Amino acid sequence: MKSLAIIGGAGRMGQAMAAGLGERGDFKITALVDVNPPRELFGAAYFSKISEIDPSTIDVVVEFANPESVVSSANWCAANKIGLVIGATGLSSEQRSVIEEAGKKTGVLIASNFSLGAVLTERFAAMAAPYFDRVEIIELHHDKKVDAPSGTSITTAQGIAKSRKSAGKASIADVTERETFAGSRGADVVDGVRIHSVRLPGLVAHQEVLFGGPGEGLTIRHDSFDRSSFVQGVAVAANAIGATPCFLSGIDSLL
Numbered sequence: 001m002k003s004l005a006i007i008g009g010a011g012r013m014g015q016a017m018a019a020g021l022g023e024r025g026d027f028k029i030t031a032l033v034d035v036n037p038p039r040e041l042f043g044a045a046y047f048s049k050i051s052e053i054d055p056s057t058i059d060v061v062v063e064f065a066n067p068e069s070v071v072s073s074a075n076w077c078a079a080n081k082i083g084l085v086i087g088a089t090g091l092s093s094e095q096r097s098v099i100e101e102a103g104k105k106t107g108v109l110i111a112s113n114f115s116l117g118a119v120l121t122e123r124f125a126a127m128a129a130p131y132f133d134r135v136e137i138i139e140l141h142h143d144k145k146v147d148a149p150s151g152t153s154i155t156t157a158q159g160i161a162k163s164r165k166s167a168g169k170a171s172i173a174d175v176t177e178r179e180t181f182a183g184s185r186g187a188d189v190v191d192g193v194r195i196h197s198v199r200l201p202g203l204v205a206h207q208e209v210l211f212g213g214p215g216e217g218l219t220i221r222h223d224s225f226d227r228s229s230f231v232q233g234v235a236v237a238a239n240a241i242g243a244t245p246c247f248l249s250g251i252d253s254l255l
Helices: 012-022 067-080 093-102 116-131 151-166 227-240
Strands: 002-007 027-033 045-047 060-063 083-086 107-110 134-141 187-190 193-199 205-213 216-224 246-249
Touching: 002 012, 002 227, 012 027, 012 227, 060 067, 060 227, 067 083, 067 093, 083 093, 083 227, 093 107, 093 246, 107 227, 116 151, 116 205, 116 216, 116 227, 134 151, 151 187, 151 193, 151 205, 216 227
Parallel strands: 002 027, 002 060, 027 045, 060 083, 083 107, 107 246, 134 193
Antiparallel strands: 134 205, 187 193, 205 216
């Protein structure tokens, strides 16, 4: 049984992870770390900083706080040879470099989405990409999400672009000649694959990938109606990651 510390343990995602992972037989929730005391402890101890934890009591750190917290967790895990699973998004290139460096000293996995359905959506979209002339992505999230576009939609767009390039397809050219309002056509993230971000109360995490070709269209949609949808993917990652140095991006290779 692996002992877990959850960073961002007072947040909605942290609480969902503690509840879901704690119900499994292969994990023990040992520590919840947050600047604010968590509503529920799920049998864990509360710490305001990761540096307060006795590293001998933890096997894997699960990080769902913010990019600044990710850097602290990466440095602490690297120094103490403890596995690190990261679900926080919106990292800068410098912050990304820190966690990649940590992967040279301990096991590190970062993923934009831990929902198995979302991972399969990315895979299906990459499979379909060479067969359609155009594609756009609509990602929809709750109104408390601070970054846009979502990490999942960026990963999806990159996979689509890579698949199209491998098939010898050119970048997608936008036929729109004039935007009445700037940004109306969304963000050209990579090779003409555009992402449109929606933020509304009541949503959790949703994505539509819309393909269009002569006389037909294909829509691939995934919905996370509850944060418990991410538990299974985090469990897969936490079981795979340990003190052995490595850096993995996404859980696709683990499925």
